[in-house]
Amino acid sequence: MGGYRSAVPLSRATSEALAARGVAVEPDFDLSTRAWWRVGGPADGFATVSSLDELVAVQEVAAAHDLPVFVLGNGSNLLVSDAGVRGLVLVLGGALAECEVLDDDARELRVGAGFKLTVLVSRSHRHGWTGLEVFAGIPGTLGGAIRMNAGAGLGETVEALVDAEVVLRGGEVRTFTVDELRMSYRTCHLPEGSIVARARLKTRGGDPDAFRERVKTFLERRKATQPLKFPSCGSTFRNPPGDYAGRLIEAAGLKGYTLGQAQVAEKHANFVLNLGGATASDLRRVIEHMQRTVHEQFGVELEREVHYAGDWSGWQP
Ligand SMILES: Cc1cc2nc3c(=O)[nH]c(=O)nc-3n(C[C@H](O)[C@H](O)[C@H](O)COP(=O)(O)OP(=O)(O)OC[C@H]3O[C@@H](n4cnc5c(N)ncnc54)[C@H](O)[C@@H]3O)c2cc1C
Incomplete structure (x- = not known):
């Protein structure tokens, strides 16, 4: 981890305030274990939140204690400095990394921002859902995909998104429609310091076999060229x-x-x-x-x- 010392250590009072709200902070966490490039120094503090309440608590405490918070998805689009990250690095797990079907014909899903896109695509395969092929081949989480408006050859995140539930710095929870997020090529307009907690995604009708074949051909082509x-x-x-x-x-x-x-x-x-x-x-x-x-x-x-x-x-x- 290179022996860097924290420039702005996470204070004991802040860690205790987080612990009092059910969020355990691990100090000096080696981020190279989480970043796809396998580089990067330590985070002053690292925590996983497992529910919307915990995420709200982090955003409330962070605003009150002037704590910088960096939300980490799957680390597949990040170059983390050798000096590491000052403040708290946050990962979304538990209920914020789950996928729930919202209606009988599975036209709408509620998916936690910590959910991995590879799992979403394989679940689509299994259940015959179409429309989520926009995520094929992208090794991130849904939160990272929304932030990046990620997309490969089969479309972009914006095409599958209905709306996103976001926790603002300070703790207010707001839902932004896909239009409000003004997503374009690899960008999305989220308020500064806000964190996507979960989102509603839409599936489309159509032939599931044709969907599976499209994804398979696409992934094979990528494997050959990347x-x-x-x-x-x-x-x-x-x-x-x-x-x-x-x-x-x-x-x-x-x-x-x-x-x-x-x-x-x-x-x-x-x-x-x-x-x-x-x-x-x-x-x-x-x-x-x-x-x-x-x-x-x-x-x-x-x-x-x-x-x-x-x-x-x-x-x-
Ligand atoms: C082999 C490989 C192939 C790839 N191919 C593609 C491709 O075809 N198309 C493509 O678009 N990208 C591709 N990527 C890049 C990357 O997978 C995407 O950008 C992905 O969306 C990043 O998601 P992540 O969860 O890894 O985000 P991270 O890398 O962890 O974070 C990226 C940004 O999103 C923010 N973020 C993460 N979660 C949240 C959240 N819940 N709320 C708010 N902000 C959040 C982070 O703070 C950071 O600023 C590829 C990467 C690799 C390694």
């Missing part, structure tokens, strides 16, 4: 309008570019790999080198899809 042997966060950059980030990175001659143990994948230039033992700093340096080089050669600013998380204040480019 470098899945080493940890990555999938596509590092958004595609610029009318072009592909991967095409530009490859044309800039960056495939195979390596710094430390971080590498631009040979198989798919928009993927950055941890070959084993890379640091978050190595990965960030590679990412910024890609941005600089593509800008110098083609005048295009590549926008990151991957989020930087944690304390980057002492980072040296």
Whole structure:
């Protein structure tokens, strides 16, 4: 974990206030165990909430104690700093990671934001639900997918979402319709500091066998074209309008570019790999080198899809 000390330690009073509301905090939690890139330093505090009440309690205590809270989904779109995360890192479990059918013909589901999309897709397969293929191949949670408006070749999160129940900083619970969230390419307008607790999703009618076949073909194609042997966060950059980030990175001659143990994948230039033992700093340096080089050669600013998380204040480019 690199021996970093917390710049703003989680105070005992804050931990006790959380414990009094049923939320146990684990100090100095190694986040590299939770991040797909397998890098990142410690969280000052780490907690799992299992119900809406606990999530509300965290947001109330956080506002009262000026505690920064970072919600972690499956860590599949995050570069966590080697210095770790100051404040509390929160994961949604228990009732906030469950999937419930709301009507007789399973047209509507209520799904916890901590629920994994891979499980959602396999459950769709099993029950013959269609419409949720928008999540196929995305290794995140529903909360992360809403935050990112994640999508692959079979559609985007926005197409399956009815509304999302969100806990604002301070503890107010509000439901936002999909239109209110103004979701577009890999973005969603959630209020600052808010956390999605659960959401209603809609399934569609149609032929379940055709759905299963579509998903199978799609996943096979992805497996063949993506470098899945080493940890990555999938596509590092958004595609610029009318072009592909991967095409530009490859044309800039960056495939195979390596710094430390971080590498631009040979198989798919928009993927950055941890070959084993890379640091978050190595990965960030590679990412910024890609941005600089593509800008110098083609005048295009590549926008990151991957989020930087944690304390980057002492980072040296
Ligand atoms: C091999 C691979 C392939 C991928 N392919 C795709 C793809 O095809 N399409 C695609 O869109 N993405 C893809 N991704 C990226 C990633 O899986 C998605 O962005 C996913 O939606 C992230 O979900 P997560 O739960 O892992 O979120 P995290 O990475 O944990 O978090 C991402 C952001 O969402 C926020 N967040 C998480 N949960 C909540 C919540 N409950 N409330 C509010 N904010 C929240 C976090 O704070 C963070 O800012 C891929 C990643 C990998 C590793």
